[in-house]
Amino acid sequence: MCRSQVAVAVHKLEIEIAGRTLSLETGRVAGLADGAVLVTYGDSALLATAVSSPEPREGIDFFPLTVEYEERMYAAGKIPGGFIKREGRPGEQAILSARLTDRPIRPLFPKYYRNDVQIVNLVMSADQVNDPAILSIIGASAALHLSSIPFQGPVAAVRMGYIDGQLVVNPTMRQLYDESELELTVAGTRDAVLMVEAGASELPEDLILEAIMTGHRAMQPLIDAQEKLRELAGKPKQETAQPPVDEELKKKLQKRLDKELEAAIYNPDKGGREDATRDLRKAVLTEFAEAGADPKEVSKLFDSLEKDLVRTRLLDGKRPDGRGTKDIRPISIEVGVLPRAHGSGLFTRGQTQVMSVATLGTESDEQSIDSIGLDEPKRYIHHYNFPPFSVGEARPLRGVSRRDIGHGALAERALMAVLPSEEDFPYVIRVVSDTLSSNGSSSMASTCGSTLALLDAGVPLKASVGGVAMGLVTQDGTAKGKYAILSDIQGLEDALGDMDFKVTGTREGVTAIQMDIKVAGLTEEILKNALTQAREGRMFILDKMDAVISEPRAEVSVFAPRITTIKINPDKIRDIIGPGGKVIRKITEETKTSIDIQDDGSVNIGSSNAENTQKAIDWIRSLTREVEAGEIYTGKVTRILPFGAFVEILPGKEGLVHISELANYRVPTVEDVVNIGDEIQVLVTEIDRQGRVNLSRRALLEPAEDGHEGEEAPPRNGEGGREGRRPFSERRGRDGGERGGRGGGGGSTARARRRRLLGRRLLGRLPRARAQRRARGATPPRTLRRPTARLSHRPSGRHAHEPRRRRVATRRGMKQLPLPLGEGWGEGCVSSRTLKSRRHPSPALRAVLSTPRGRGE
Structure with missing residues (x-):
């Protein structure tokens, strides 16, 4: 094909x-x-x-x-x-x-x-x-x-x-x-x-x-x-022709209306003017229809005559409500109208009335925009509504119109220049302007009402913003002939005029402009005169607003969230957020607050309840607080292992209390002192190079009574008995074991304690006769050297009740001898050379030999 x-x-x-x-x-x-x-x-x-x-x-x-x-x-x-x-x-x-x-x-x-x-x-x-x-x-x-x-x-x-x-x-x-x-x-x-x-x-x-x-x-x-x-x-343009006008019918209609049309239009009340004009139109249509005229043609000519009349009178300086070209309609202002709203302002100018309401929120309320632009979040939002009852009409509510969006954007842009920075006022602000009655310039009324609502809400604006809508009427529909610039136009002047020029600003200058025209352009002269006249009208409106409220409220509403900003180390942000946001969700749910974190470490906490805010602050402080050696903390026991207990001293931060640091006496098992969930007071004794925290409860207790330090543990062949020494990998000193240095191998104090303990255990293996001779002092005293014998750990699990039979490796010139360790201890081995070297026991050894066990009884 x-x-x-x-x-x-x-x-x-x-x-x-x-x-x-x-x-x-x-x-x-x-x-x-x-x-x-x-x-x-x-x-x-x-x-x-x-x-x-x-x-x-x-x-x-x-x-x-x-x-x-x-x-x-x-x-x-x-x-x-x-x-x-x-x-x-x-x-x-x-x-x-x-x-x-x-x-x-x-x-x-x-x-x-x-x-x-x-x-x-x-x-x-x-x-x-x-x-x-x-x-x-x-x-x-x-x-x-x-x-x-x-x-x-x-x-x-x-x-x-x-x-x-x-x-x-x-x-x-x-x-x-x-x-x-x-x-x-x-x-x-x-x-x-x-x-x-x-x-x-x-x-x-x-x-x-x-x-x-x-x-x-x-x-x-x-x-x-x-x-x-x-x-x-280019393509050739379509030929268009202006529809013909029945000049004879127009003259008859003009004669019929005469002064009656002007009387109907020139009424300061919008409702009365519309009613009078509607009644006159209806009467004229009936009369001319009975005479055989086309009602549609009569209606068009009626509109044309109305427009010509109004425009001619405006060029002469006569407005439908009797004002001069520069006059502003009467203004009425109220603030704090709605008791539960964070801020509210009712602005009335002539028959145009707008209620603006400000609501304060936290950073989580920012509006995120998914578009093809820069996607910057919005922290100030203005919404404009124009319900049908505001103009006395009954029509369906079909959502937000393009006009509503445009007017809301204009009022939003008008106040952007005077809003406080996020650092000075860390709130998200939303203003809603509902038009309650409209006879022109409702967008400018919403700008003025927004300023009132924001000041009533306690927002520290740099200056008050007012707005006025300017109109234009030209003689022949062009900007080259006679013209008149009108301040604060009303609905009829907007509909029949040539321009709607909205200007907002402060006493210092302009903050926003929106100009729409119906003619083929404006000259520089008209623009200059319109801006000058708009400034005069704006100053008049600002005077009226400042007479009611000129400064923001000292405090935000009691119903608004109170945002408190604290600073933390940016490296600690991950601790507040937690894995998958788990921690921050828990904080917000339990404290009923909103929390927003900036990359620089600023944390904004929002809540209408001061107690909840302080609770969240304390929680965050504890999460970001650094553990310091020498400080005392109250923590909760989270885990128990044979060699000690792990205690959470700060949220997410744990330390180990070794079994030897649990009490000021010998502890058989960890559970004899603490259980999971117990709260205990501990002292941070050391933070090693790997950031692990060593704790001590014993250091905060009173000194032990005499005899407690050498107190024997309960029998070890039943339940609850303390296990023997840990595996070799757990007692390699600071770098060995699960929590290196916590099995008795780290630190000079721990090493000395281990030596004493091993010495006591060793004496239990000596023959009874030799032990008795040493107890009587028959052998010259000699300092006990560190034993060379290695003792095995007590077996765990189902073989825990069996005696130990692990033997130490044989060295040249040494023989191994089985040695009973006593009830519940099983058997161990020691070299004969080690036994022969114990001729001069230390005072600690003599103290042990004086006990029944040391004597072999």
Whole structure:
């Protein structure tokens, strides 16, 4: 089977922006879309496509434009998380990028165009250096410009930063996050600015304006490139015609409304104005329908006359509620409205009312974002809600809208510059702004309400932040004629005006900007006047806020977690976490606290109960505390072995109490003194080079009474009898045995004690006659040398009751003699040379010989 292929020319243009190459390519991919452009900047790549429906949608009075921004996780070399492992609904950042793309291109379509237009931008590669959101604006404009869709572009965009006192075009994403005091996105045409989105660190208005105009100049090469690309691969534009207007019907309607429409509109009460306008519309539609006019046409003409009337009056300085162009609506402020909330503020401006509530959390409450960006966790989160009752409507609640997300992000960005550092205030902060009533500027009301709630919650803000929304009305729909700038616009002025310019800031400078317009761009003069007028309105609002609350509460709410920060040795972090997080989970569960550990050794402990916090602190201190020689500890017996007991003196740290250090008298078995689970007080006598801890209980007891030191052990051939000497591997001194040095072979004191003990045992093997002679002093006294005989360990297990018969290796010139060790001791061997050398017993030997056993009785 033969398939024919249509040859499509591939066109690619490259330009240099901010020292990096940006390319626009068309004709290689997505050939069936009306327009498709692959935009590459560095290693970031985005495919922008534009498609329109062939026929207009009937029965609508708006332009049906949809912009989708899709992030593919493969762009950053990641696999989506979760069970499905597939990209789901767009995340918050993707929605904000889609809105950023929508706003500058929407004003450039014919007002009467009703065909569905869909922009789909796919992020296909993300180098985490160049933000794909900027490429989305450029790509969407280029795709529309190449297509047959009647787009009056092109549009370009750049991002501006302010680093070390210098404006920087298209800084890297890391520079914006770590170094820049300004993050400003500006989009526009060749002649004017269309859109501004910014976050700033209290920068002055003149610097903001300079950044906007510098960005506008920097984007001109991008506009030139799109024009050249259209010359190479552009399609003819669709012919569009403005629908005809029945001028005779319009005059009749205008005459009918006359003063009645103005009386209905110019009412300071939104509800009364809407009711009056709705009643007037209904009456007019009924009258003209009875006269044979088309109700849809009458409704369109009614809207047009209403808009013309309001705009004309605004240009003359007359606003629907009677205010001047610079006046702010009446403001009412309350704080501490909700008793159980950590902080709350109710901000009312005119008929717009917002309740903002602040909640404090610990580091575990940080929002982790799985995206193709830098994935920095968020410790300040702002959520904006706009329920239908706030505008007197009854409609389904369908979740969070794009508008809600955009307004929440604006209010969040407005306060980022004044939040305390994590070191000064180690809380995660969430603010929720619920719009209770809306007549315009609800996003700015949520910014003011957030400041009130945070101060009421005890958050040490650097300064209070206020916000105001500015409007614009032009004479002929362009920025070249007469215009009026309005402060604190209400709903009707927003709907019928040409601009919504939101500015937030402190008394020192601007913290955030969002500008949307409905005309084909703004001049530098309009921007400058709008920023100046916005500052005046902001100062008025801040005065009202400071009159109610100007400083944060001295303490956080009693219902908020109290976070205490302590410092530990970073090397000890693993001791707190434990294997698989076992230890830290146990601490948090038993103390009912939250614990967050930083790499530098900072430990944040959060709890609303001070007692639980102190319990967790003590626990952590004990885990990270170093054992010191000479210190006394109270510990718990965890294990018992024949040669001693292991005692946990600190969590996770054990030491050994040798059987000889358990009491100030001779201990037959360890269980005679302690059992597992007993708590005893011990002294740290030594920490060897391998970090093993030697403990002593005897050192803390009173001296023993006379005779206790030489007290004999109970019989050793029954249960509970003490075992004999340990295997040779356990008595090699410091480095031998399971816990080297703890079997009597380590340390001078232990060696001396072993010598005495071996001497006593040796006397029990001497013939009775010779022992009696030595006891009577018949043999000259002589210091006892260290015996050369080796005694075997007592057998263990089922042969423990049998006598020992292990013999010592024979040396040249020595013969071996069997020797009874006494009841319960079995037999041993000693060389004849050793026996002959014991002619001069020491005082210790004579003391033993004086006992019945020493005399052989």
